Amino acid sequence: MSTGTERGRFANVSLQDIIGWVLLAVIGLLILDLLRQVIVGDLPLGRLWAFTWNGIVDSLYIGLAAIGLSMTYSILRFANFSHGDLITTGAFTGWTAAYLVGGIGIAELSSRLLLRADGGAQPGDVGMDVVSAPLAIVLGLIVAAVLTILVALAIDRLVYRKLRDASGIALLIASVGVALALRYIIALFYTTDTRGVVASSPQWEMPAFFPMETINLHEATLVISALSLIIGVHLLLQYTKLGKSMRAMSDNKDLALITGIPTERVIFATWVIGAGLAGVAGYLIVLDRGQVTINLGWFLLLLIFAAVILGGIGSIYGALAGSLVIGLTINLSLVWIPADLNEIAAFTLMILVLIFRPDGLFKGVKTA
Amino acid sequence: MSERDSRRSGSPEPVRTRLEALSQWQYDLVLIASVVLVTYTGFALIGLLGGVGINSIVGFLRTVTFYAAVYALVVLALNLHWGYTGLFNIGVAGFMAVGVYTMAFITASPDSTPAGLGLPIPIGIIGGMVAAGLVGLVAALPALRVRADYFAIVTLGLSEIIRLALLSGSLRTIEVGDRVYGTGGGSGIQYPPVDTIIPWLLDQPIISVIGDVLFEVGATVGIQRSVILGGLYTLVLLVFVGLFYLLLSRIGNSPYGRILKAIREDELAAKSLGKDTDRAKVTAFVVGCSLMGLAGMLWMGSRSFVSPDSFMPIIPFYIFVALIVGGAGSNTGSIIGGFAFAAFLWEGPRFVRSILNANLNLRSPPTIYDAFVELAAGDLTPLVGYLVGSLDELRFVLVGVVLILLMLWRPDGLLGHRKEIAAATDLSRRRPTTDRPTASDGGETDE
Numbered sequence: 048m049s050t051g052t053e054r055g056r057f058a059n060v061s062l063q064d065i066i067g068w069v070l071l072a073v074i075g076l077l078i079l080d081l082l083r084q085v086i087v088g089d090l091p092l093g094r095l096w097a098f099t100w101n102g103i104v105d106s107l108y109i110g111l112a113a114i115g116l117s118m119t120y121s122i123l124r125f126a127n128f129s130h131g132d133l134i135t136t137g138a139f140t141g142w143t144a145a146y147l148v149g150g151i152g153i154a155e156l157s158s159r160l161l162l163r164a165d166g167g168a169q170p171g172d173v174g175m176d177v178v179s180a181p182l183a184i185v186l187g188l189i190v191a192a193v194l195t196i197l198v199a200l201a202i203d204r205l206v207y208r209k210l211r212d213a214s215g216i217a218l219l220i221a222s223v224g225v226a227l228a229l230r231y232i233i234a235l236f237y238t239t240d241t242r243g244v245v246a247s248s249p250q251w252e253m254p255a256f257f258p259m260e261t262i263n264l265h266e267a268t269l270v271i272s273a274l275s276l277i278i279g280v281h282l283l284l285q286y287t288k289l290g291k292s293m294r295a296m297s298d299n300k301d302l303a304l305i306t307g308i309p310t311e312r313v314i315f316a317t318w319v320i321g322a323g324l325a326g327v328a329g330y331l332i333v334l335d336r337g338q339v340t341i342n343l344g345w346f347l348l349l350l351i352f353a354a355v356i357l358g359g360i361g362s363i364y365g366a367l368a369g370s371l372v373i374g375l376t377i378n379l380s381l382v383w384i385p386a387d388l389n390e391i392a393a394f395t396l397m398i399l400v401l402i403f404r405p406d407g408l409f410k411g412v413k414t415a
Numbered sequence: 416m417s418e419r420d421s422r423r424s425g426s427p428e429p430v431r432t433r434l435e436a437l438s439q440w441q442y443d444l445v446l447i448a449s450v451v452l453v454t455y456t457g458f459a460l461i462g463l464l465g466g467v468g469i470n471s472i473v474g475f476l477r478t479v480t481f482y483a484a485v486y487a488l489v490v491l492a493l494n495l496h497w498g499y500t501g502l503f504n505i506g507v508a509g510f511m512a513v514g515v516y517t518m519a520f521i522t523a524s525p526d527s528t529p530a531g532l533g534l535p536i537p538i539g540i541i542g543g544m545v546a547a548g549l550v551g552l553v554a555a556l557p558a559l560r561v562r563a564d565y566f567a568i569v570t571l572g573l574s575e576i577i578r579l580a581l582l583s584g585s586l587r588t589i590e591v592g593d594r595v596y597g598t599g600g601g602s603g604i605q606y607p608p609v610d611t612i613i614p615w616l617l618d619q620p621i622i623s624v625i626g627d628v629l630f631e632v633g634a635t636v637g638i639q640r641s642v643i644l645g646g647l648y649t650l651v652l653l654v655f656v657g658l659f660y661l662l663l664s665r666i667g668n669s670p671y672g673r674i675l676k677a678i679r680e681d682e683l684a685a686k687s688l689g690k691d692t693d694r695a696k697v698t699a700f701v702v703g704c705s706l707m708g709l710a711g712m713l714w715m716g717s718r719s720f721v722s723p724d725s726f727m728p729i730i731p732f733y734i735f736v737a738l739i740v741g742g743a744g745s746n747t748g749s750i751i752g753g754f755a756f757a758a759f760l761w762e763g764p765r766f767v768r769s770i771l772n773a774n775l776n777l778r779s780p781p782t783i784y785d786a787f788v789e790l791a792a793g794d795l796t797p798l799v800g801y802l803v804g805s806l807d808e809l810r811f812v813l814v815g816v817v818l819i820l821l822m823l824w825r826p827d828g829l830l831g832h833r834k835e836i837a838a839a840t841d842l843s844r845r846r847p848t849t850d851r852p853t854a855s856d857g858g859e860t861d862e
Contacts, residue, residue, distance in 0.1 A: 157784040164782045224818030231811035387583045394572040402557045
C-alpha cells in the first residue's frame, strides 16, 4: 500500500516538473523567436511596442479589478462572481454622472440619465473626451467609485453579511445570484444595447525620444489614474493600521479575531477599497474602449480570475503580477496567433501554470 | 418522539400512512408526478381564465415539459459531479458543446459547408458522448490536481477555451482534399435535427397507426400536428430522464457511489481508508461529462444547426440554480429542480406576459425614463408596459434573487435535507426510536 502511494507521489512531482520545464522552454523559445523576428525584420519595433503598450494598459485595468477580487477572496474567503458586475456598475453610474454634468444644455435629460438608451445625442456632440469636458470626466470617475462602493456595501448588508459563516462554495453560489440580479437590474434601466458613449480620444504628439509618435490621451488618463490608485493601495496596506489589520486577517482570520482586530470594520474597508477600484476600473475601461455594455464586467471576470489565480489568490502583489502576465499574454500572443484566439492563450496559460504550481506563482490563501 | 409527532401533524393521517408504506422510489415518483400535475393544472387554469386557446396552452405545457426534461438531464449529470462527488464543475456548457459539435460533424451532410461525415444520427450521438467523455478525461487530469475553488475556475476557463475555439475564424474552415470541414465559426454547423427521428419512427409499419390516431385526436380537439410531433420528442426526452435517473441512482447506491459520497464529505478520510479517490473522481467526472454531452445533443435536438452562442458561460449557472432549487445530492430533487426552473423561472414568466399582452392594452414606452415621466403625470400603465416589455431582463433578476434567497434560507434546496443511506442495509429502520429523526429522513417531506 505504502509503496503505491509513494510511487503516486513521485509520479505527481515528475509530471508537474515536466510541465513546468516544458512551459519554461516554450516561453524561452517564444522570446528567442520574438528576438529573431525583430532582428530579421518580420516584426517592426513599432508594432512590438504597440503590443506591449496595449498589454500594459490591459493589465492595469485588469489589475485594478484584480486587487478587489483578491482582497474579497482572502478576507471574506470566497470567489466573488459578482465582482465583474461591480465593474459594470461603475461604468454605468460613472458615465451617467459624466453625461449629466457634461451634457447640460446639449442633450436631453432622458438621454443623459440613461446613457443614450434612446439613441439620441452622439458622444462627439456632447464632447465626451478628456480635453473638451475634463471636469465631467473626473466627476464621473469619483461618482463611479462612490456609487459602486455604496452598491457593494448594500449587497454586503443584504446578502453576504448573513452568510459570514457559510462555506466558500455557498457564498460563491450566492455571489452568482447577486451578479445576475445586479446586471439585469442595470439592464432594466439602461437596456441591453451596446453603445458608444465616449468621443474619440484626442491625440498628443510626443517628443522624438518616445517610442511612439502620438499618445492617446484616454489611455494616458487610464494609466495615470490606475497607477496612482495602485500606489495608494500599496501605501495604505503597508503603512496604516487598517492595512496591517487587513493583512493580518487575510493571513489568519482566527488569530486576527483573538488579537482583537475588529473584523466587521476590516470587511467594510475591504468592500470600500475593492468595490471602489472595481468601479474605477469599469469607468476607465469605457473611457479607453468608448463603448458600454451590461456584459462589460462579466466578460472580463474570467480574465481577472485568471490574473488573481496566476498570482496566487490572496496576494495583492501577486494579483498585480498576474494581471501583468495576463495583459501581456493577450497582446503579445498576437505576434503568433490571430486576434480571436488570444484569450484562449491566456486561459491555457492559467491552466498550465496551475498544474505546474497549484498555488499560483506566489503562495496563495486556501479558501474552500 | 415529539419531533416526529409534530412533523406528522401537518397532513391527514390516512394519506400519510399510505405514503409511508411506499418504498423510496415509489414515493419519489408520486412526489414528482404530483408536483408536475399541480403545476400544470395551475398553468392551465390561469391560461383558461386569461382567455388563451387550448392549442397555445398545450403548446406552452409542451415547451415547459421540454425544458424541464432537458434541464433535468443536465442537472442529473451535474448532480453526479457536485451532488455526489463534490466537484464544483461550472464548465458544463463546454462539455455540452463538445458533444453537440461532434454529433453535428458526424451527422452533417458531406455536401454542405462545413461538411460532415453524413453518418446516421445514433452514431452521431454515441460519437458525441465519447468525445465529451474524452474531453472530460483530458480536463480532469489538470483540474483535479488543484483545490476546490480553483477547480471551478479551471472548468469555466476550459469551457471558454472550447467556446472561443469554436467561434474563432481560424478554425472556421479546414480544407481536406476537395471538402471543406471546420467549425463554421459564428454561424456554426448545419446538421439534421435529432427530432427528425420522430417522423421516421411514425413511418414505421406498426407505429404509424398510433401516429395517425394521435393526429386525428389532435385535429378534433384543435391541437396542431407540429405540437404533437414536438410532444412525442419531449416524450423521448422524458424516457431519457428516466434512464438517467436509474443510472445515477444505481451509481449512487453502489459501493462506488459510496466512495464518491465519502470524497464529498471528507476526501482525506476516504483516502486514509485506502480508497483510490483520484481514480474515482476521474471516473465520475468523465461519466458526468459524457452524460452532459448527451443532454446537450438532446437539448439542441429540434434545431438544425449548432453555433457557439448556445454555450455561453452563463448556462452552467442556470443548471446550478436548478440543481440547488431541487437540492444537491438528490436525484429526485434534480428532476424537481429542473422542472421548477423551467416552469416557474424560465417559461412561466413568458406565459404570464403573453396573457397580459392579450388582455391588457399595454404599450411599452421606449425607455424607462418616459415611463416614469408618464407615471409622474398619474398614468401607471406605461411603467407596467415597460416592465412587461423587459420581462427577459426581469427574469434574470428573478433567477438571481431566487438563488440568493435559497442560499440565505435553504442552502440545501427543496429536497436537500434528505439523507441517502450509505450502508447497503438501512440500519436505521431497525431502531426507529433513536435514529429516526436523523437517519431516516428519507421518506419525509416537510413541504
